[in-house]
Amino acid sequence: MNAPFEPARTPFDWLSRDSMVVDEFIHDPLCFAALSPQPAHRFSGCGPTLYPASLRILRPDLPVYLFSGSRDPVGQQLEGIQVLIERYSR
Numbered sequence: 001m002n003a004p005f006e007p008a009r010t011p012f013d014w015l016s017r018d019s020m021v022v023d024e025f026i027h028d029p030l031c032f033a034a035l036s037p038q039p040a041h042r043f044s045g046c047g048p049t050l051y052p053a054s055l056r057i058l059r060p061d062l063p064v065y066l067f068s069g070s071r072d073p074v075g076q077q078l079e080g081i082q083v084l085i086e087r088y089s090r
Helices: 019-027 037-045 079-089
Strands: none
Touching: none
């Protein structure tokens, strides 16, 4: 996920433009130390299996806060978040 941010200062530069936030993440014992390729693949590939069945069980009045940076590789530079917003809305 860091490839678009090379040369990167850390393996987690993709998380934030603010280097202090990245450093706090790295030093937080509750944040994952590393995401190996196998779990990363499972993490990013789980979306299709969660939709639509899992979304149907959400209460329609449940507030959901979604956030993503404009260059966030997880949110596909906001395109993926837009799809998710549309799915939640439906």
